[in-house]
Amino acid sequence: MIPMSIRRPASAALAGVGMAASLTLVVGIGVLPAEASAFSTTADPGSPAPTAAASTGQAEDGLETVPLIVEGAAATAVPAAEDLVLPDDETPLAAQRAPGDEALLQRTVPTAGAVVVGLAWRPAGLGSPRAEIRFRTATGWDEWADVEMTRGEGEDEARSGAGALAPVMSEGMVASGADAIEVRISGLDSAPVTDAHLVLVDGGQEATWPGPGWSAASSTGTTATAVGGVLTATGAPAVISRLRWGASDVPPRPECATPDYGTQLDRFVVHHTAGTNAYSAADSPAILRGIQRYHVDARGWCDIGYNVLVDKFGQVFEGRRGGLEELVVGVHASGHNTNTVGVSVLGDYTKVAPTTAAIDALVRVIAWKSYLHGIDPAGSAVKNGVLMPRVIGHRDVAQTSCPGAIQNHLRDIASRARSQMLTYQPEFTRIVANDGVQRVAPAVVEVDIPVPAGWTATLLDSSGTAVARRSGTVTRRATVTTEFATSHEAVLAAGSYSVRFDGVSTNGKVFSSTTPVRLRYPDGFVAQTPRVVLDVQSGSAGLGTLLTTQALGTPTTAAAVLLRVCASGPTTARISPSDLSPAMAFELHVGSGSTGCALGFVGTGLDRQVRVERPAGASGFRVESLGHLPAAGATTPYWDVAASPFRTDIGWVAGQRIATGNVDGSFRPVAPVSRQAIAAFLYRAAGSPAFSAPASPTFVDVSQTHPFFREIEWLAAAGIADGTDLGGGRQEFRPAAAVSRQAMAAFLYRAYDGSPTEEPSGFSDVTGTPFEAEIRWLAATRITTGNPDGTFRPTAPVSRHAMAAFLRRANEV
Numbered sequence: 001m002i003p004m005s006i007r008r009p010a011s012a013a014l015a016g017v018g019m020a021a022s023l024t025l026v027v028g029i030g031v032l033p034a035e036a037s038a039f040s041t042t043a044d045p046g047s048p049a050p051t052a053a054a055s056t057g058q059a060e061d062g063l064e065t066v067p068l069i070v071e072g073a074a075a076t077a078v079p080a081a082e083d084l085v086l087p088d089d090e091t092p093l094a095a096q097r098a099p100g101d102e103a104l105l106q107r108t109v110p111t112a113g114a115v116v117v118g119l120a121w122r123p124a125g126l127g128s129p130r131a132e133i134r135f136r137t138a139t140g141w142d143e144w145a146d147v148e149m150t151r152g153e154g155e156d157e158a159r160s161g162a163g164a165l166a167p168v169m170s171e172g173m174v175a176s177g178a179d180a181i182e183v184r185i186s187g188l189d190s191a192p193v194t195d196a197h198l199v200l201v202d203g204g205q206e207a208t209w210p211g212p213g214w215s216a217a218s219s220t221g222t223t224a225t226a227v228g229g230v231l232t233a234t235g236a237p238a239v240i241s242r243l244r245w246g247a248s249d250v251p252p253r254p255e256c257a258t259p260d261y262g263t264q265l266d267r268f269v270v271h272h273t274a275g276t277n278a279y280s281a282a283d284s285p286a287i288l289r290g291i292q293r294y295h296v297d298a299r300g301w302c303d304i305g306y307n308v309l310v311d312k313f314g315q316v317f318e319g320r321r322g323g324l325e326e327l328v329v330g331v332h333a334s335g336h337n338t339n340t341v342g343v344s345v346l347g348d349y350t351k352v353a354p355t356t357a358a359i360d361a362l363v364r365v366i367a368w369k370s371y372l373h374g375i376d377p378a379g380s381a382v383k384n385g386v387l388m389p390r391v392i393g394h395r396d397v398a399q400t401s402c403p404g405a406i407q408n409h410l411r412d413i414a415s416r417a418r419s420q421m422l423t424y425q426p427e428f429t430r431i432v433a434n435d436g437v438q439r440v441a442p443a444v445v446e447v448d449i450p451v452p453a454g455w456t457a458t459l460l461d462s463s464g465t466a467v468a469r470r471s472g473t474v475t476r477r478a479t480v481t482t483e484f485a486t487s488h489e490a491v492l493a494a495g496s497y498s499v500r501f502d503g504v505s506t507n508g509k510v511f512s513s514t515t516p517v518r519l520r521y522p523d524g525f526v527a528q529t530p531r532v533v534l535d536v537q538s539g540s541a542g543l544g545t546l547l548t549t550q551a552l553g554t555p556t557t558a559a560a561v562l563l564r565v566c567a568s569g570p571t572t573a574r575i576s577p578s579d580l581s582p583a584m585a586f587e588l589h590v591g592s593g594s595t596g597c598a599l600g601f602v603g604t605g606l607d608r609q610v611r612v613e614r615p616a617g618a619s620g621f622r623v624e625s626l627g628h629l630p631a632a633g634a635t636t637p638y639w640d641v642a643a644s645p646f647r648t649d650i651g652w653v654a655g656q657r658i659a660t661g662n663v664d665g666s667f668r669p670v671a672p673v674s675r676q677a678i679a680a681f682l683y684r685a686a687g688s689p690a691f692s693a694p695a696s697p698t699f700v701d702v703s704q705t706h707p708f709f710r711e712i713e714w715l716a717a718a719g720i721a722d723g724t725d726l727g728g729g730r731q732e733f734r735p736a737a738a739v740s741r742q743a744m745a746a747f748l749y750r751a752y753d754g755s756p757t758e759e760p761s762g763f764s765d766v767t768g769t770p771f772e773a774e775i776r777w778l779a780a781t782r783i784t785t786g787n788p789d790g791t792f793r794p795t796a797p798v799s800r801h802a803m804a805a806f807l808r809r810a811n812e813v
Contacts, residue, residue: 203286
């Protein structure tokens with residue numbers, strides 16, 4: 001959707017309508033191009049009074065405002081609306097005044113595709129006038145219907161800060177299928193208003209409808225299809241995604257970038273949009289685009305307010321952005337937007353019965369969402385201190401007639417939804433063996449459980465015999481992480497296995513899935529009898545515990561220990577070598593309503609201790625030690641450097657605390673050195689000098705929360721490294737990028753105050769390179785000896801063990 005602006009008409013609208021008892025407007029629905037301006041509480045002081053012919057509001061990008069009074073127009077008799085004949089041209093009728101006290105305005109423009117209409121004004125006193133509207137369709141004029149006017153519906157106004165300043169507005173009413181509308185406002189003597197106007201919105205051209213493969217049958221069935229990545233659960237209603245109906249996913253304001261989410265579904269609030277029911281099935285996507293435009297551009301909300309929308313043909317549409325399966329906070333019922341799902345039916349059902357197709361669609365939506373969130377739609381729950389049914393109408397929580405006659409069907413809808421959800425068959429939607437995580441693979445397995453359920457995970461050996469089981473429950477859709485490292489108090493041997501997940505959902509359905517896995521450990525791993533080293537059931541104990549190798553039950557020479565960490569959610573625990581920043585930690589994340597375990601190697605570091613951090617209040621927190629990896633010799637604290645030709649250099653940088661290794665106790669000698677790592681190495685090699693980092697980051701990609709923010713800022717301030725110029729005074733550092741050997745030469749030359757030398761480097765591949773002088777200095781000082789073939793390979797990345805050798809030799813120059 002192209003962003004649109006709202007225009008305020010030049011007239012002062014209904015300023016000072018003390019002599020008028022009512023106001024009537026008849027307007028053809030149209031959209032005409034013009035300049036844009038914004039809503040304002042008053043008219044521009046210097047604006048000339050418009051003529052009757054100029055009273056047509058003007059539009060841009062599919063949205064138009066039309067004033068409801070024209071100043072200075074002649075007063076004449078008003079013909080009955082039933083006698084109105086829309087002219088073929090664009091000439092509006094004059095403003096008119098009927099006999100007696102009623103002030104009336106009548107005006108027409110040709111139809112040009114508006115699909116949604118709204119009414120707005122600004123109160124000029126206490127009280128509220130009565131507004132009524134009716135639409136002219138192919139069968140004539142509809143009956144008069146009251147228009148409910150509100151200032152706002154809650155959360156989005158609070159986020160924008162505009163709620164108290166917003167005009168009083170109606171909901172966006174469906175106008176498709178109508179060629180004229182008539183508005184009647186009464187009670188203005190006691191409740192005057194200003195800036196009264198209509199907002200007309202067209203549906204835009206974002207989507208071609210019907211789309212390829214679309215049919216009425218395919219859009220109203222009950223078989224779930226992955227439309228735009230929306231659906232996964234078996235039994236879900238077919239839903240037309242935001243992508244298919246042409247929604248805009250561009251947040252209108254920065255505070256709208258991230259949707260808000262609830263925690264536990266309480267109930268459903270059913271609405272109708274009001275307006276005409278004369279639309280066709282093919283009109284519905286354009287109507288949704290019009291409602292989104294009205295909510296965003298006229299009402300100032302972050303997105304379309306409803307979570308789900310349904311039309312009279314039974315088509316179901318994804319509403320507010322944030323994930324149809326999630327509990328997104330909408331804007332549809334003030335005070336009742338959080339932990340509810342707002343479902344709205346397109347059209348007005350105040351005086352007509354809803355279609356069977358629309359009722360059936362409501363049943364499907366409510367059954368599926370209840371199933372996902374584990375509630376009984378036919379039950380009751382307390383909300384704001386009041387016990388109410390799980391399925392209610394808007395009028396149950398607001399002064400409104402919404403959702404009209406649909407209210408009479410809500411009890412039956414809830415009962416049918418309960419029956420339908422009992423037929424749904426769940427399935428595990430994703431099982432991932434985390435191959436390679438923390439170098440224990442794939443002992444940690446993740447599975448997505450789409451509904452509240454009890455689950456059991458069974459590890460089977462190659463003969464199909466169960467060797468280990470894990471189990472738990474989830475109270476809502478969740479990802480469960482489980483691990484398999486022990487069976488009968490013994491560490492499992494490496495080899496091929498399979499994991500079978502079995503679940504029982506809240507509707508009594510059984511589901512199962514199996515995936516192959518392979519368990520392996522790094523060379524040199526020594527298993528031990530599992531040992532509980534920390535067990536905290538509640539409270540603040542264990543918030544920042546240090547565990548020595550003795551407490552872990554491992555030798556003092558252990559470079560890393562294999563830990564199993566389990567907790568009840570929600571929590572995030574961090575485990576790291578004591579000499580590493582907590583920001584570089586092995587983490588366990590457990591979501592709300594579930595339990596989880598993680599398995600991984602954690603280095604003991606130079607201090608031979610492991611730090612365990614957990615948030616206050618986390619319950620059921622347990623850490624077990626399962627074995628260890630010995631250090632690769634007495635000169636190094638790492639377990640993976642035995643084969644490195646620079647093992648002694650690695651031991652030196654470790655002893656000088658220039659390099660602290662990785663979370664899992666490894667050094668990863670052949671891995672390339674990143675730019676952020678070389679910043680840390682050089683800062684520590686310089687003795688970690690006192691340095692005050694600037695308040696504003698130098699580089700756009702290194703914020704103050706970056707784990708190496710201080711080191712990178714020091715590197716830049718010392719003139720050792722700069723960034724890439726992005727223009728406009730902006731630079732990026734690219735902290736994760738690998739450092740080339742020639743860039744490494746430049747860094748060391750600047751850090752160690754290198755001096756120019758004319759001595760040839762002896763390398764065959766450095767002449768003409770951008771850092772040839774620095775490489776010559778590197779060779780002259782014997783910091784580098786190059787490769788056996790006489791090359792330096794300037795553009796190749798520098799490895800971590802080679803960097804250890806370069807740093808040690810540079811320190812001795």
